[in-house]
Amino acid sequence: MIIEPRTRGFICLTSHPVGCEQNVLNQIDYIKSNPVANGPKKVLVIGASTGFGLASRITSAYGSNASTIGVFFEKPPTEGRPASPGWYNSAAFEAQAHKDGLYAKSINGDAFSNEIKAQTLKLIQDDLGKIDMVIYSLASPVRTHPDTGERFKSVLKPIGETFTNNTVDFHTGVVKEISIEPCSGDDIDNTIAVMGGEDWKMWIDLLKSADVLSEDFKTVAYSYIGPSLTEAVYRKGTIGRAKDHLEATAFEITDSLKDINGKGYVSVNKALVTQASSAIPVIPLYISLLYKVMKEEGIHEGCIEQIERLFNERLYAEDLQLDEQGRIRVDDWEMRDDIQAKVLELWKEATTETLPNIGDLDGYKTDFFNLFGFNVDGVDYDKDVNEMVAIPGLQ
Numbered sequence: 001m002i003i004e005p006r007t008r009g010f011i012c013l014t015s016h017p018v019g020c021e022q023n024v025l026n027q028i029d030y031i032k033s034n035p036v037a038n039g040p041k042k043v044l045v046i047g048a049s050t051g052f053g054l055a056s057r058i059t060s061a062y063g064s065n066a067s068t069i070g071v072f073f074e075k076p077p078t079e080g081r082p083a084s085p086g087w088y089n090s091a092a093f094e095a096q097a098h099k100d101g102l103y104a105k106s107i108n109g110d111a112f113s114n115e116i117k118a119q120t121l122k123l124i125q126d127d128l129g130k131i132d133m134v135i136y137s138l139a140s141p142v143r144t145h146p147d148t149g150e151r152f153k154s155v156l157k158p159i160g161e162t163f164t165n166n167t168v169d170f171h172t173g174v175v176k177e178i179s180i181e182p183c184s185g186d187d188i189d190n191t192i193a194v195m196g197g198e199d200w201k202m203w204i205d206l207l208k209s210a211d212v213l214s215e216d217f218k219t220v221a222y223s224y225i226g227p228s229l230t231e232a233v234y235r236k237g238t239i240g241r242a243k244d245h246l247e248a249t250a251f252e253i254t255d256s257l258k259d260i261n262g263k264g265y266v267s268v269n270k271a272l273v274t275q276a277s278s279a280i281p282v283i284p285l286y287i288s289l290l291y292k293v294m295k296e297e298g299i300h301e302g303c304i305e306q307i308e309r310l311f312n313e314r315l316y317a318e319d320l321q322l323d324e325q326g327r328i329r330v331d332d333w334e335m336r337d338d339i340q341a342k343v344l345e346l347w348k349e350a351t352t353e354t355l356p357n358i359g360d361l362d363g364y365k366t367d368f369f370n371l372f373g374f375n376v377d378g379v380d381y382d383k384d385v386n387e388m389v390a391i392p393g394l395q
């Protein structure tokens with residue numbers, strides 16, 4: 001079939017298998033030319049199919065020949081209806097990994113559930129024995145608690161006061177003011193239940209008790225801080241509370257792994273266009289301006305460049321360069337004073353009329369469509385494609 005993008009609000013309902021494959025191959029090429037010395041060897045990636053998690057899987061596999069197990073929650077294709085992009089990404093990654101002689105298997109299901117955890121553990125025991133790294137890169141709006149069955153929904157709201165600022169609809173380029181009412185009721189606790197560290201700790205506890213973590217084991221989860229502009233709705237909002245919880249969980253994990261000299265870390269990453277971030281108000285306008293400034297300075301990175309730097313210059317380097325709160329920072333270039341000062345200047349001038357010149361709205365849009373395999377260089381979109389692509393190592 002011929003597959004075209006069909007968008008509704010901040011999501012795209014279709015995705016293109018060949019475009020997704022090309023994105024994966026581009027990331028593989030990048031890592032092949034930037035290998036990781038002393039990198040991981042046996043890796044579990046939770047949230048492995050898109051964004052930072054996919055980049056982590058590719059960096060592990062192609063940076064240091066790691067065997068990888070990927071866990072994700074993606075929609076398979078049906079006749080005439082494309083799969084979700086993470087499905088096609090994973091299919092492309094595994095097909096290429098197998099060609100290149102790398103072990104790669106996947107589990108598609110709810111990572112928050114006991115069933116998927118048990119299935120993953122069994123696969124590790126059967127195939128890998130012990131693993132030396134777990135990447136935790138889930139982004140989800142909901143979580144069903146595995147013990148109580150309670151279903152939590154996360155919200156992206158400020159705490160205490162209404163937040164008013166500009167945002168952009170990146171489809172139309174219209175810049176306008178929006179107001180977001182403060183959270184109420186159990187919003188904070190619910191958001192922590194979904195995006196905090198409880199599930200990460202459950203995974204590590206299970207794997208530790210089954211004795212499948214090797215000496216000097218490492219686990220990393222991803223966090224975000226961002227500028228003062230987005231603080232009220234992000235870092236000091238409900239999602240920020242969940243990130244505080246996630247960051248605190250890293251220390252608990254390290255404490256629980258003392259006997260194997262294991263470590264839990266949080267890496268604070270840069271703002272990037274992903275399915276998760278395009279849904280957050282104000283962030284698209286911030287990212288459009290940030291991209292412009294960082295590209296001009298020659299320091300723009302995508303997910304793969306971020307994770308390559310995380311592995312090569314932090315995790316598997318001499319010095320993790322932890323901040324005062326014990327976090328790894330690969331958002332260091334985004335947060336540079338000169339970069340932030342420029343973004344703040346542009347923010348004050350940003351209108352529907354000025355944004356195409358002062359911001360990188362095109363870069364934002366391209367990245368957004370790329371997430372779904374569209375607008376990818378070198379792909380012939382007029383060509384008939386088979387939507388029924390299988391993931392070779394799917395369990």
Ligand code: NAD
Nearest residue numbers: 047049050051052072073110111139140222224271272274
């Ligand atoms: P993403 O949407 O690209 O990836 C989410 C992944 O989680 C996918 O692989 C998806 O299949 C998987 N997933 C979601 N729900 C699942 C479930 N119930 N069971 C199994 N798998 C599930 O998101 P991303 O932007 O790469 O985010 C990953 C992490 O990085 C998040 O913690 C996010 O907060 C953090 N982060 C993102 C940014 C950014 O700007 N995008 C910046 C810094 C940190």
Ligand code: NA
Nearest residue numbers: 051052053137
């Ligand atoms: Na991810």
